[in-house]
Amino acid sequence: MNAQLVALAVFDGISYAALVFLVAVGLTLVFGVLRVLNVAHGSFYALGAYATASVGGAIFAAGYAPWLAFPLMLLAAVLIGVLVGGPIEKFLLGRIYELEDVLQILVTFAVFMILEDVQRLIWGGQPFFEATALNQLGTVTVFGITYTVYQLIFLPVVAIVVLIGLRLGLRRTLTGRLITAVTEDREAAVTIGIDVERIYLITFIIGASLAAFGGALASATTSVVPGMGADMIVLSFAVVATAGLGQIEGAAVTALLIGLGRSFAVYLWPELEVLIPYIIMFGVLLVRPSGLFGTVQARKI
C-alpha cells in the first residue's frame, strides 16, 4: 500500500465519517434525553435523502440556479424533523415512556417498518441520483490525488460546525441548558418546573433533523435507494454503542475511527468492509463495557 493509497483511504474515511457522525450524533442526543433508542432514526436519514434528491432533480430540471441545492438540503432536513419527527414524538413516543426498554425499541422499530413502506409508496423502487451540489464545488488536488471539494472539505466542515454548534448550543442557550438538565436528572428537572415534555419534543426534532440532514448531504454523493435507512441505522447504532450512549464528542471520535477503519478495509481486505464497524464495536465493548467514553451508571437496588 503506497502513500497515495493511504491518502486516498484517509480521504474516503473522513468524508464517510462526517456523514455517519451527523446521523449518529442525532441518535445519541435523542437517547441521552429521551432514553429511547430510536430505530426509526434511519428512516429520517432516508427521507432526507429522498426529499433532497427528488425535489432537487425537479427544480434543477425546471432551470433554477444550482446553488439552491445547499439551502434545499437544510430546508428538507428541518421540514422532515418538524413534520415527520414532531408528530411521531408527540403522538406516539409520548405514550410509551413508561414502558420497558424492549417495548420502546420495538415501537420505534414498528415506525421504521411503516416509514420504509411510505418511502416505497412515494418514491417507488428505482434509485435517485442528484449530484448538483457535488459538481458545484468542483475538485481539489491534494498529494497528487484529485478529490471532490464537497466530500473532502465541505462534509467534514459541516460535521465540525454541527459538533461545535451542538456543544455551544447545549452550554450557552437556555433551551440547551434545559436539555442538559433533563439529561442529567429528569426527576429533578421536573421538580424545578422544567416542561420535560416540551424538551423531549424539541430534542427529538433536533435529532430527527440531524439524521435527515445527513441523508440530504449523502444524497449528493451516492444513489438514493430503498434500504439505505436500514444500513445507516445499524451503522450508527454501532457508532453510538462504541462511543458510549449519550456521548456527543465520543460519537465524533468513533465515527472517524469506524470511517477510517472501513475505508482502509476497502483497499486492504474488501471482504471485511461491512464487518469493520462490528469488529471495532465488539473489540471496544469487550474491553470497555460502557463504550469508549461511557461512564458506569449507578444501579438501583
Next chain:
Amino acid sequence: MTTRAQILRVLPYALLLALALVPQVYPAAQVLLTLALAKSLAVLGVIVLLQAGQVSFGHALFFAIAAYAAAFLGNSMGGGEIVLSLVLGTVCSAAVALVVGVFIVRYRHIFFGMLNLALSMIFFSFLEKFYHVTGGSDGLSVARPRVLGMALERGPFELVLFYGTLGLVIGALVLTHRFLSSPVGQMMRAIKTNEVRLEYLGVSARNVLLAGYVLSAALCGLGGVLMSTAQGIVTPEYAWWVRSGEFVFIAILGGAGSVGGAVVGTLAYEAVKTYAAAFAADIWQMILGVVLLVVILFAPNGLIGLFRSWTRRIGSAPERTGDRAGDRVGAGE
C-alpha cells in the same frame, strides 16, 4: 358452566388437535405450517431471554449455525439421517452459545442486543464471502435425509416432518415451561426485576443468564435445522438481522409472558404475512408495523394476554390461580 379455568385448560389441546388434523383436512397448508412451527421454536428461544428482560437482535445466528451444520453433515453423508442432523445442529448452536455467551452475558439491554447483532452479522458476512465453503449467497442445498434409516418419498417425508416438528414443538414447550418454573428460571425473571438483589442472595446472575442463553440458542438451532430440512436449502439469509428482528416481533405479538405465545404468535404472524403479501404486496411491511404498534399500545401481553382477558370477562367465576398476566414484558422495576 364454562369457567375461565376450563377454557384455559382445554384450549391449548384443542389448538394442538386442530394442528394435528391439518394434513387430513387442509393438506395445502401442511408445508406452510411446518415452516411456521419450525420458526416458533426460534421464537420460543427469544421468549426465554425476554423473561430476563433481555432482547437479542441476533438470534438468527444460532438458527443459521445449526442449519448449516446439518447441511454439511447431510451432504457429507449423501443425505444423512434426520435425527442425527437435529442432534448435531442443536448441539452446535448450544456449544457456540456457551462460548460466546460467557462474554455476552456480561452485558445488558441495548449492549446485549447489539453484541448479538454484531455476532450474527459477522457470521452472515462469513457465509456470503467464503463462497467455496458455504456456497455464498446461493447457499447450500439440503438433500432429503433418511428417517430412522428409511429413505422416504417426498409426500410421506413431508408428512413425517410435519408431525415430527409438531411433536418437537410440544416437547420444547413443555421443557421450556418447566425450565422457567424451575429455580433457575425464576432467577432469570429476577434478573429483569432486580439483578442486584439476586447477586446479594449469592446467585451469579451471569451464570443464570448463561443457562438461559444456551437454552434459547438450542431452541433456535432446533428450529433452524427443521426449517432448512423443510425448505431443502439453507442461505445466508438465515443469519440476517431481519430474521432476528422477526423472531422478536413474533414473540411480542404472541405474548412474551408465556411459552404458548411462541406458537400462537407465529401462526398469527404467518397468516397475516401470507395474506398481506398476496393482497397488499406494497404495504405488507406497513401492515406488520401497524399490528406491532397496536399490540404494544393496546395489548402489551400479546395475543395470549388478549385471550386471557377475554376469558376472564366471560368466565363466571373469576379466579387468580395460574394467572400470570401480571408478568408482562412491560412490568420492569
